[in-house]
Amino acid sequence: xxxxxxxxxxxxxxxxxxxxxxxxxxxxxxxxxxxxxxxxxxxxxxxxxxxxxxxxxxxxxxxxxxxxxxxxxxxxxxxxxxxxxxxxxxxxxxxxxxxxxxxxxxxxxxxxxxxxxxxxxxxxxxxxxxxx
Amino acid sequence: xxxxxxxxxxxxxxxxxxxxxxxxxxxxxxxxxxxxxxxxxxxxxxxxxxxxxxxxxxxxxxxxxxxxxxxxxxxxxxxxxxxxxxxxxxxxxxxxxxxxxxxxxxxxxxxxxxxxxxxxxxxxxxxxxxxxxxxxxxxxxxxxxxxxxxxxxxxxxxxxxxxxxxxxxxxxxxxxxxxxxxxxxxxxxxxxxxxxxxxxxxxxxxxxxxxxxxxxxxxxxxxxxxx
Numbered sequence: 415x416x417x418x419x420x421x422x423x424x425x426x427x428x429x430x431x432x433x434x435x436x437x438x439x440x441x442x443x444x445x446x447x448x449x450x451x452x453x454x455x456x457x458x459x460x461x462x463x464x465x466x467x468x469x470x471x472x473x474x475x476x477x478x479x480x481x482x483x484x485x486x487x488x489x490x491x492x493x494x495x496x497x498x499x500x501x502x503x504x505x506x507x508x509x510x511x512x513x514x515x516x517x518x519x520x521x522x523x524x525x526x527x528x529x530x531x532x533x534x535x536x537x538x539x540x541x542x543x544x545x546x
Numbered sequence: 547x548x549x550x551x552x553x554x555x556x557x558x559x560x561x562x563x564x565x566x567x568x569x570x571x572x573x574x575x576x577x578x579x580x581x582x583x584x585x586x587x588x589x590x591x592x593x594x595x596x597x598x599x600x601x602x603x604x605x606x607x608x609x610x611x612x613x614x615x616x617x618x619x620x621x622x623x624x625x626x627x628x629x630x631x632x633x634x635x636x637x638x639x640x641x642x643x644x645x646x647x648x649x650x651x652x653x654x655x656x657x658x659x660x661x662x663x664x665x666x667x668x669x670x671x672x673x674x675x676x677x678x679x680x681x682x683x684x685x686x687x688x689x690x691x692x693x694x695x696x697x698x699x700x701x702x703x704x705x706x707x708x709x710x711x712x713x714x715x716x717x718x719x720x721x722x723x724x725x726x727x728x729x730x731x732x733x734x735x736x737x738x739x740x741x742x743x744x745x746x747x748x749x750x751x752x753x754x755x756x757x758x759x760x761x762x763x764x765x766x767x768x769x770x771x772x773x
Contacts (some may be wrong), residue, residue, distance in 0.1 A: 424653055425561075425631075425652040425653055425655065426560055426564075426652075426653070426654075426655050426656030426657075427564035427565055427568065427629070427652050427655035427656070427659070428558075428560055428561060428563075428564055428652070429564070430563070430564035430568055430655075430656070431558075431559070431560035431561055431562070431563035431564030431565075431567065432560055432564070433567070434563045434564065434566070434567045435560065435563060457570055465709045498558075507635070518558060519558050519560055519561075520559075522559060522564075523559040524561040525562065526560075
């Protein structure tokens, strides 16, 4: 299944790593990147991706605020949070903001592909770091 | 011509992959290994003798600062490039004191990583521009502030043990992790508490946090550049 993905993270090195991981899937396409929340909101409106991979802690506009705005303006687009926050509270906030998935950066290699696939089918996927 | 051999140490695979992606394909450069924490970085640096070691600061088991000290103690000819999210003057100072030759923010990696490695390879230094200004200002003020308090009184082994204890390991687990007897680990722990004038493990955790020996992620601070 073709999945069009927008990558949002303020660290270029993380975006490079994500491209490498996602590039393993032949049908998936990283259509663009953004380095903060407001750029992400703009690009979602212009490009209409299937999945937005969204960091939480970013300058200008953080991921949770961007998540709320994207849900309002592009409800068909699913959001997968990719963060270093290993916290049930943050997970709850992300889901309240409308995210469909939540994955830890430290577990990206293990969880990311499954998570992207799940949220692209409008299913939820959440995984904290504890007890894994 | 011999290849320039590079070791990447970061606890996040996605960051290691990103660094690898940025470096691979450069003619004459080879990523010889990856390490998931400071301890693995020290072991691999000794075993594989890389020319350049790229180290994150906030890593479990052994942080990047302590790993820098140990790597350069074992292999003074290695060049250490710190790749971090931290931009505080205190951290920069500690990194330089530990012997790193380069300091790069993760937010600047796309543009600067290759330049930083080229500089270190030529025996030059490389600092992210904000950090370079910080270093210069500090120099111009002409008061090389010493690192705070009692930390420097700890031996490298004791600093390692502080990190492991602050990460929640028991004295016995520390002993196993470092290949010490439990009794030796207990003695180290008692010495640490005495030297730092601490009376509980929670005080030790606080000390470790304040001195950047362990990093704390603060979930509430969404707008901070932490990830």
